[in-house]
Amino acid sequence: MQFLAHFSPFCADNNLYMTKNIAIFASGSGSNAENIARYFQENDTVKIKLIVANKSDAYVLERARNLGIPSVVFLKKEWDKADNILAVLKENDIDFIVLAGFLLRIPEAILHAYPNKIINIHPALLPKYGGKGMYGDNVHKAVVAAGETESGITIHYVNEEYDKGEMIAQFTCEVTPADTYETVAAKVHALEYEHFPRVIKEVLNTESQKH
Numbered sequence: 001m002q003f004l005a006h007f008s009p010f011c012a013d014n015n016l017y018m019t020k021n022i023a024i025f026a027s028g029s030g031s032n033a034e035n036i037a038r039y040f041q042e043n044d045t046v047k048i049k050l051i052v053a054n055k056s057d058a059y060v061l062e063r064a065r066n067l068g069i070p071s072v073v074f075l076k077k078e079w080d081k082a083d084n085i086l087a088v089l090k091e092n093d094i095d096f097i098v099l100a101g102f103l104l105r106i107p108e109a110i111l112h113a114y115p116n117k118i119i120n121i122h123p124a125l126l127p128k129y130g131g132k133g134m135y136g137d138n139v140h141k142a143v144v145a146a147g148e149t150e151s152g153i154t155i156h157y158v159n160e161e162y163d164k165g166e167m168i169a170q171f172t173c174e175v176t177p178a179d180t181y182e183t184v185a186a187k188v189h190a191l192e193y194e195h196f197p198r199v200i201k202e203v204l205n206t207e208s209q210k211h
């Protein structure tokens, strides 16, 4: 495990902090979105307020219903201008955005409205296996094809370029010659479930201490 950005130690006095409202953006299954939502379910200072999807058949919407979290779908064309999306984020008092398997580029208007307040998880050890086309199983297939001996996850801030924002943390897993892309995907998902919610909490704690 490696933390790449500096974090102050966690402060136990939650009353010091205002509640942070989080929106999770997801395009597909949403297993990370659900895992994050469950992690913060009992948390008084972090609220998963909204799930935003870009496809009306994304399974994450079903998960949102089951979790009782409001969700909204913005189809691809609405992401070009982003006015409607920003209006909904504002209406919901969203402070921070987590991308969890979200496949569209984040429009500049949203990046400007949320500077250093959008983080993403990438299922590989950036800067390797990042950029256009490197998502989902494509990443794990490329890792196996290259004969890598390790893979892992990268949690990073989001900027204008795919997978190039400042790194926050990386966690690794072993890749052996016996691994297939499916087994690598399973190892990487396990790392995501274990670490992503906790890193989000640490980033939010650090944020709160700045104010």
Ligand code: GRF
Pocket: 026, 028, 029, 030, 031, 032, 033, 100, 101, 102, 121, 122, 123, 136, 189, 192
């Ligand atoms: C995860 O592996 C995440 O790292 C990547 O997309 C996948 C989404 O999985 N960005 P899920 O939808 O959370 O199950």
